[in-house]
Amino acid sequence: MSSRPSPLPNRVTPFGEIVAAAAQGGWLGNRGGRIHRDWRIVRRQASPRWIICRLEFKGRRRTVMGDGYTELFFLDEATALAAGHRPCYECRRDAAKAFAAAWAAGRGGARVTADEMDAVLKMERRAQGPTVAHADLAPGAMVAAGGDAFLFDGSGFHRWSFTGYAPAAPKAPLTLLTPASTLAALRAGYRAEMRV
Numbered sequence: 001m002s003s004r005p006s007p008l009p010n011r012v013t014p015f016g017e018i019v020a021a022a023a024q025g026g027w028l029g030n031r032g033g034r035i036h037r038d039w040r041i042v043r044r045q046a047s048p049r050w051i052i053c054r055l056e057f058k059g060r061r062r063t064v065m066g067d068g069y070t071e072l073f074f075l076d077e078a079t080a081l082a083a084g085h086r087p088c089y090e091c092r093r094d095a096a097k098a099f100a101a102a103w104a105a106g107r108g109g110a111r112v113t114a115d116e117m118d119a120v121l122k123m124e125r126r127a128q129g130p131t132v133a134h135a136d137l138a139p140g141a142m143v144a145a146g147g148d149a150f151l152f153d154g155s156g157f158h159r160w161s162f163t164g165y166a167p168a169a170p171k172a173p174l175t176l177l178t179p180a181s182t183l184a185a186l187r188a189g190y191r192a193e194m195r196v
Contacts (some may be wrong), residue, residue: 124181
């Protein structure tokens with residue numbers, strides 16, 4: 001096994017990229033299992049089940065990038081949603097239920113399972129996001145402009161970084177980063193945690 005690098009390559013950008021960054025994340029997640037070997041990310045996912053978890057749950061302790069699934073870290077929930085993840089049904093049951101209800105409302109009202117959401121998110125992660133207007137967005141949605149990611153908080157935009165956000169006005173065209181179905185859930189009332 002190679003020596004452990006510092007920082008580890010386990011921070012996720014709103015673009016869905018997994019990189020090494022020293023700043024701490026506010027949320028934990030995974031991509032359905034183990035995607036690392038010898039301190040390196042060796043594949044994009046283990047399954048379509050990309051989830052957002054709490055940093056702490058029932059006192060569990062894990063060795064980061066040890067056995068089992070690969071722990072990934074996000075600045076906030078809005079970042080994780082933009083990258084194509086959804087709330088976990090184990091450690092964030094209330095949020096997962098609220099997200100599923102908003103997802104259903106945003107897509108016409110039919111109840112959905114985690115597997116159904118995961119299948120849609122998998123397809124949407126593969127697709128290039130459409131160009132969007134400011135009026136198309138909801139609080140917690142993220143867009144790309146000029147190579148940077150921007151969070152819309154309901155009143156304005158903030159440029160994303162691993163350490164936080166800074167108020168900024170992105171120049172058009174704006175490309176949607178948040179998957180379309182997640183944006184529909186945000187429009188239908190799901191409230192993403194944002195560190196602004």
